[in-house]
Amino acid sequence: MADISDYAWFVRDLPVSASSVxxxxxxxYAGDWDGNLCCWSDQGxxxxxxxxxxxxxxxxxxxxxxxxxxxxxAGSKVxxxxxxxxxxxxxxxxxxxxxxxxxxxDGNRILATSSVYEIELNDFIESTCWRFDGDGExxxxxxxxxxxxxxxxxxxxxxxxxxxxxxxxxxxxxxxxITHLNLAEDDPILCGATTSGKTVFGHASGIISLLSKNGKKxxxxxxxxxxxxxxxxxxxxxxxxxxxxxxxxxISCKGGEIWAVDLGQPLDECTIAFEILGEKSxxxxxxxxxxxxxxxxxxxxxxxxxxxxxxxxIRTLASRDDRVAVxxxxxxxxxxxxxxxxxxxSGEDNEQDVSIDEGDSSADxxxxxxQEKLRSLRK
Numbered sequence: 001m002a003d004i005s006d007y008a009w010f011v012r013d014l015p016v017s018a019s020s021v022x023x024x025x026x027x028x029y030a031g032d033w034d035g036n037l038c039c040w041s042d043q044g045x046x047x048x049x050x051x052x053x054x055x056x057x058x059x060x061x062x063x064x065x066x067x068x069x070x071x072x073x074a075g076s077k078v079x080x081x082x083x084x085x086x087x088x089x090x091x092x093x094x095x096x097x098x099x100x101x102x103x104x105x106d107g108n109r110i111l112a113t114s115s116v117y118e119i120e121l122n123d124f125i126e127s128t129c130w131r132f133d134g135d136g137e138x139x140x141x142x143x144x145x146x147x148x149x150x151x152x153x154x155x156x157x158x159x160x161x162x163x164x165x166x167x168x169x170x171x172x173x174x175x176x177x178i179t180h181l182n183l184a185e186d187d188p189i190l191c192g193a194t195t196s197g198k199t200v201f202g203h204a205s206g207i208i209s210l211l212s213k214n215g216k217k218x219x220x221x222x223x224x225x226x227x228x229x230x231x232x233x234x235x236x237x238x239x240x241x242x243x244x245x246x247x248x249x250x251i252s253c254k255g256g257e258i259w260a261v262d263l264g265q266p267l268d269e270c271t272i273a274f275e276i277l278g279e280k281s282x283x284x285x286x287x288x289x290x291x292x293x294x295x296x297x298x299x300x301x302x303x304x305x306x307x308x309x310x311x312x313x314i315r316t317l318a319s320r321d322d323r324v325a326v327x328x329x330x331x332x333x334x335x336x337x338x339x340x341x342x343x344x345x346s347g348e349d350n351e352q353d354v355s356i357d358e359g360d361s362s363a364d365x366x367x368x369x370x371q372e373k374l375r376s377l378r379k
Contacts, residue, residue: 004294004308007344009323009337010044017313018327022059022070023320024083030325030333031056035074039086042323044335048086053077058101065107065134073098078112080136090136095128095143100151102159107134111159111173115147129161129173142178144171150192152199152215160215162189162201172215183218184209190229196236198253202229208241208251222251235272238299240282242267248284250299259302263295273319274338276305276345283324285314294326296345306345 005011014032022029027047028040035052054075061070061083068083078098080089096116103110115127124147131139148161148171159173160181168188170181184203191202199211201218206225209218221239225247232241238258239251244266250258265288273281280299285292292313296306313329322338 002306002308004311005332005334007306007336007341008334009340010040010335012038012040012044012046012333014038014327014331014333016331017329018315018331018333020056020059020072021316021318021325021327021333022061023318023323023325024061024070025063027083028323028325028333028335029059029061029070030327031059031072031074032331037072037081037086038333039083040335042335050081050086050088052079057098060101060103062103062105062107062110062134064105069107071101071103071110071112073101073112073114076114078110078130078132080110092130092132092136092138094130096126099127100148102151102153104153104155104157109133109139109153109157110136111151111153113148113151113161124164129159129171129178131159131173131175139175140173142171142173144178144180146171149189150194150199150201152192152194152211154215158215160199160211162192164188164190170211170215181216183216191232193232193234193239195234198234198236200232200234200239200253202232202241204228206243208232208239210253219255221253221255222249222257224257225249231267231270233271235280235299238272238280238282240270240272240284240297240299242270242284246286248282248295248297250282250297250302258300261295261297261302261304263293265293268292269314269317271317271319271324272299273324274322276338276342281305283317283319283326285317287313292329 017033020031031037033055037050039047052074057073072079079091094114096114098114100113110132112130115124118125127147128143130141146163150162152160161171169183172179188204189201201209208222227243227245230243242248246263249260265286268287269285282297284295292311294308316327318325324336326334
C-alpha cells in the first residue's frame with residue numbers, strides 16, 4: 001500500500017494535532033490544537049513560529065494589505081499576525097469561543113464570529129459577528145440566536161452568514177446595519193464554500209444551494225438526497241459534497257449531479273485542487289472513527305486517481321493553484337505539488353526523484369529540532 005508521505009513535496013510536524021492550514025501565494029501556514037502556529041516557505045523552510053491562546057480554529061489572509069497579515073481565530077480571541085515576521089499586530093477578546101474569520105484582500109475589514117455554548121442545553125445559545133478595521137478597532141458587533149456555519153465578505157464590504165436554527169437562512173451585515181434574509185426556511189445551513197464570486201451551501205435536508213449574485217436568493221442545485229450535507233467545497237464550476245452516508249457527489253454549479261462515488265465511510269473534509277490527467281482533482285477525506293482514508297477523484301469523470309488508507313484523521317485540507325495542504329491528527333502537515341504528485345501517481349518517477357524530505361538526514365534532523373522547539377513553547 002502506498003505511503004502518502006512518498007507523494008508529498010514536503011512533510012513537517014506540529015507538536016499536536018493539526019487544526020487549520022492556510023496556503024498563501026508562496027507560504028504555508030498551519031496551526032494546531034494547542035495554539036502553535038508555524039509558517040513555512042514553499043520549499044519547506046521554517047520562517048517563523050508563534051503561539052495563540054488555544055486551538056487554532058480558522059485562518060484567513062490579507063495579501064494586498066501593507067504589510068500583508070493573516071488573521072486567526074483561536075480560543076476566545078481573534079489575532080492579527082504579520083505574515084512576514086509572525087509578530088502579533090493586535091488581538092481582541094470575543095464573547096464565547098471564536099469560530100469563523102474572513103477579511104478583505106486589502107485588510108481594511110476583518111470579520112470574526114464567536115459563539116456561546118450552553119452545556120446544560122447541549123446547544124449554542126447565541127453568536128456574535130465582530131467587524132474590525134485594519135487596526136483592530138471595532139466597527140460594529142451584532143449578537144443573534146443562531147450560529148453561523150459559513151461567512152462571506154463581498155467586495156462591497158457586505159457580509160453574509162449561513163445560519164442554523166432557529167431562523168435559518170442568512171444574516172447580512174454591513175458597517176451600518178444587520179438584516180435577516182428569510183431564505184431556506186426551516187432548513188439549517190451546515191456548511192458553505194465561496195470561490196470565484198460564487199457561494200454554495202450544504203443543508204441539513206440534503207439540498208445543495210447556490211446563492212444569487214445579489215446575495216438575496218438561493219437556487220437549488222441538487223435535492224435528490226435526504227442525507228445532511230456536512231462538508232463541501234467548490235471551484236466555481238463544480239461542487240464536491242458529502243456526509244455520513246459515505247457518498248461523495250460532484251454537482252454542477254449550473255445544477256444536477258455529475259457523478260456519485262460510494263466511499264464506504266463518512267466524509268470528513270474535502271477540497272478541489274489542481275488538474276490531474278486533464279481534469280481538476282477532488283481530494284476527499286473520510287473517517288470511520290478508527291482510521292481515515294484519502295481519495296483523489298477526477299472532478300469530471302469520477303475516476304479515483306489515487307487512494308491512501310490507514311491514515312490518522314485528516315483534520316484540515318486546503319488548496320491553491322498547484323498546491324494542496326493536508327493537516328493530520330498526528331501533527332503532520334503535508335504539502336503536495338502538482339508536478340511531483342502527478343508524476344508519482346502515473347508511475348513516471350524514477351528512484352532519483354524524491355521529495356524534499358526523503359533520503360535527507362539533515363532535513364529529518366531539522367524537522368525533529370523544530371518539533372522540540374515548538375513543544376518548548378508550551379512549557
